[in-house]
Amino acid sequence: MTVRAAPRVLPGLLVLLVGGVLAHLLSTAVLGVNRLLLAVGLGVLLANAVGVPEWAEPGVETHSRWLELGIVLMGARVAVDQLLATGPTLLLLVVGFLGFSLVFVELVAREVFEIPERLGSLLAAGYSICGVSAIVAVSSGVRAKADEIAYAVATILLFDAVTLAAYPTIGRLLDLSDIVFGVWSGISMVSTGPVVAAGFAYSEQAGQWATITKLGRNVFIGVVAVLYAVYYARRDSDDTSAAASWRSLWEQFPTFVLGFVAVAAVASAGLIPPAVVSLLERGYQWLFLVAFVGLGTSIEIRNLRNTGVQPLLVVLASLLTVSGLSLLASLLAFG
Template identity: 55%
Template sequence: MIAAVGRTLPGIVVLCLGALAARRFSTLAGVSELLLAIGLGVALANTVGVPERVRAGVGTHDVWLAAGIVLLGGSLTLGSVLETGNSVLLLLVTAVTVTVLLVEAIARNVAGLTERLGSLLAAGAGICGVSAVVAVGGAIRAKETQIAYAAAVILLVDAVTIVVYPIVGSVLGLSGIAFGVWTGVSMLSTGPVVAVGFAHSEVAGQWATVTKLARNVLIGAVALGYASYYARRGSGGQTSLRMLWANFPKFVLGFLAFVGLASAGVFSPGQRASMANAVDWLFLLAFVGLGTEIRIEDIRRTGFAPALVVFGVVSVVSALSLAVALAVF
């Protein structure tokens, strides 16, 4: 035990310092703290490299990711789905389905990306950003470099939409409900959705939050679906319960358990706020470590196709969902 702590502690300290730096400088730089955390990891890996002494601790980033996703379930309730109404749910499910299928199709058949990278991009763009990338990444046993690159692409899109959506909402004079539903349905990550929604108005913020949380609930089903698909592919077309269990990310069960507890009203507002704060810090720790898995040479070999695929599909789905929001709300 002492030896294990001694091996991992220096690297964990590096992750903590990176997380603190990302939180501290994100406001000054006007950049997402998660994007900055990955950037710090990338800078470390591609300049001085990751020293052997800290490698074991830095490699614990998957543990912090899993813990963050489990606690993320405490901010969701099954009731949030029902509160959105049938019309919003129909738009939401349609947008998610179209996004996932389009990204998968273009990534594989046009951009020539690997199946797993395409699936990570599809889940991230369709469901809930980086959290979906991480959950599906565990389900399909994607490489750390694929998870890190997909997460970076998603966060890049987040950075762009944070700027673009408020401008479009202002130019078109969108109502609070229309703007909130549009952002909740088509933007990627929860944080930017909530921030952009409430920046528009109180009503927009409420609708954006509820719509986005309803969309986030799909993360468990999508992860299970991908786990089943890739398990079947890996076993010659035959899927056994043992194979599914071996491929299934166990932390998703913890996530679903916390959703159930939150739905039952077990957590007080203070506890939920504390869990949300813990999720932020756990993700910061994790993304500093994930950033160290990104090598510039690997990205150069992969090319810019993944980012172009996500930008293209998100633009199409965003335009369509905006048209529906304007017509219905």
């Protein structure tokens, strides 16, 4: 955000901040409900009851940036030793289920529901990697139509809303450990925001593991975008010059992940004083709170009602399958 853009975004940032403070006060003084879920709920209420004012839209739309900054700061609290000890197993689960999800969604979309091939590819990328961001990343390479992109985005947003509410409830009913819940939600939920929200709604440790696991999926966004671009370029013509270069791969890479890794490495080396670590912890907690108010404003019930049935059934079948298998794998690996 540049200095010149500051006057445009400040009103919306104030809306996010007021929503975050209100969620915090309601959670601690009145309702006793997790404040992150309350923040999402307040955002949903604002978007669907009165609508986000036009003057607030530029600032509210920055919510993903605050989430990314919060994830970077969270690196100071990650138990790096524990992560390294389970790293190979976690990486294997992430890569394995990402590949499985891509293939499963493509097959179900084409062979079972016979929806358009490009729409199936958008759904596959959106579910297996990181939701709307992945849909946008692969849309140009897939050469998808505007209505196909809209259907895919609406479908993903619907499942973001459903899983955000359902996962913490299911986790508590099954009495899952913090690590199991974090890994399970990080592997099988869709978008980064809901994953982080659900994880921290369960517990602090679950939130950290959910975030780390989800970041492991996110880093493949560029690779998958390139693969889809190459596939459709070769299929539609003999000219492969449209294949994405290393530069386009870097453009799709979620660079905030590098910030997270850097902060975690510095903190694990003992180079950050405990008082500063505590300050960073409070910082990322408030950044998450503000970001989730904005996340809630992206859930528009009116648009979700317009989602076609077939894309919804494709993602539902994939979610149930991947969720069940990844829960079993997480229990076997970390239970």
